[in-house]
Structure formats: C-alpha cells, structure tokens
Amino acid sequence: QVYLVESxxxxxxxxxxxxxxxxxxxxxxxxxxxYWVRQAPGKGLEWVAVIWFDGSKKYYADSVKGxxxxxxxxxxxxxxxxxxxxxAEDTAVYYCARGWSGYHDYWGQGTLVTVSS
Amino acid sequence: DIQLTQSPSFLSASVGDRVTIxxxxxxxISSYLAWFQQKAxxxxxxxxxxxxxxQSGVPSRFSGSxxxxxxxxxxxxxQPEDFATYYCQQLNSYPITFGQGTRLEIK
Numbered sequence: 209q210v211y212l213v214e215s216x217x218x219x220x221x222x223x224x225x226x227x228x229x230x231x232x233x234x235x236x237x238x239x240x241x242x243y244w245v246r247q248a249p250g251k252g253l254e255w256v257a258v259i260w261f262d263g264s265k266k267y268y269a270d271s272v273k274g275x276x277x278x279x280x281x282x283x284x285x286x287x288x289x290x291x292x293x294x295x296a297e298d299t300a301v302y303y304c305a306r307g308w309s310g311y312h313d314y315w316g317q318g319t320l321v322t323v324s325s
Numbered sequence: 326d327i328q329l330t331q332s333p334s335f336l337s338a339s340v341g342d343r344v345t346i347x348x349x350x351x352x353x354i355s356s357y358l359a360w361f362q363q364k365a366x367x368x369x370x371x372x373x374x375x376x377x378x379x380q381s382g383v384p385s386r387f388s389g390s391x392x393x394x395x396x397x398x399x400x401x402x403x404q405p406e407d408f409a410t411y412y413c414q415q416l417n418s419y420p421i422t423f424g425q426g427t428r429l430e431i432k
Binding site: 313 | 326357371374380412420421422423424
C-alpha cells in the first residue's frame with residue numbers, strides 16, 4: 209500500500225521560511241519522480257514543482273521559482289519543499305504526489321500552510 | 326505556459342445522467358492529459374491518464390477521449406458518489422498546468 213504523509217505546515221509570518229516534508233512508504237521511493245501541488249482555500253489545483261527520481265532534475269512553477277526548493281533524501285524515503293520569502297499568496301494546502309510515468313497517481317492528505325502576520 | 330480551459334465550470338445533473346466535461350489546451354499536448362476527481366477536504370484522485378486510459382480501480386462509467394488540443398471526460402451514468410470537482414491536467418511540458426475545475430452538483 210502506497211502512503212504519502214505530509215508534515216511541516218502551520219502558520220508563518222510573511223517573509224519567513226518553512227520546510228515541508230513528505231514521508232513515503234509502500235513503494236520503492238528512489239525509483240519515482242515526486243511532485244508538490246498546492247491548493248489555495250476555495251481555489252483550484254496549482255502545480256508547484258517536480259524532482260526526478262535521483263534528484264538530477266528539478267522544475268518549478270513560475271510563481272515559486274527562486275523562492276522554493278524541492279529536494280529529496282532517498283535514504284530516508286522523504287521529499288522536501290523548502291519555502292522562503294513566503295507571502296499571503298502562498299497560503300494553501302500543499303500535497304505531495306508520486307510520479308508514475310509522469311502522472312500523479314498517489315497523493316498525500318495535504319498539509320496546510322497559512323501565511324499571516 | 327500551456328493554458329487549459331474546462332467547460333462548463335459548473336454542472337448540475339441528476340443521478341443516472343450522462344455528462345461530459347471538455348478541456349481545451351492552448352497548444353497541442355498530444356495525449357499527455359490526465360483527469361482528476363476531488364471531493365471536499367480530500368486529495369485529488371487520478372481517474373484517467375494518457376487522455377483515455379482508465380486508472381486501476383476506477384469504475385468503467387468514467388471514460389476519456391481526445392488528443393492534441395481538445396479532450397473530454399464522460400461519466401456514462403452518474404452515481405451519487407460522483408458529485409465532486411473534476412480537473413484536467415497537462416503533462417506535455419513544464420510547467421505542468423491544471424484546468425480551473427468543473428464542479429458537478431446534484432440537480
């Protein structure tokens with residue numbers, strides 16, 4: 209059974225940083241690309257970033273490029289999202305998802321990030 | 326960036342109805358399209374990938390078609406558990422993008 213469990217969300221002040229984690233189990237984590245996707249309250253889905261299975265390639269949405277960094281530790285079966293210079297527009301539920309042939313086939317339950325003073 | 330436009334944005338239908346949702350891409354994306362279902366407070370669920378391939382475990386009343394710039398998701402006979410929001414997603418090129426969503430509600 210594939211499990212993805214996000215953590216690290218919470219309330220953070222504008223301009224501050226936060227790191228999200230996604231713990232994976234039930235599959236061979238080191239052989240899959242992984243994604244972050246977010247959803248602002250009451251809004252649609254927004255793709256955030258992808259990291260290749262070995263960490264060799266990373267791509268970002270324009271809205272987070274230069275502020276967010278996706279990374280992974282294959283020895284710990286964990287995906288990360290380092291978020292810097294946070295603004296109100298980053299308030300959202302953040303989901304991690306597994307990439308199977310590129311498609312987002314399994315998702316975590318999400319972690320809520322609220323940027324507010 | 327590739328823009329995806331779903332229509333309609335809101336759909337009211339009854340149990341047993343056949344419904345179709347359309348997703349149009351701003352440029353050709355071959356068949357690199359997925360459809361998701363999302364219920365309130367839950368993570369999205371992959372229904373269809375590669376435009377027309379049903380994900381394992383998804384009921385056969387769901388089907389997808391299309392290629393290039395126009396795609397459709399069809400539910401052949403709506404069931405009560407199908408009332409949700411549906412999103413298309415393109416994976417032809419980065420950044421990956423989603424449609425704005427179609428909210429399907431009970432009439």
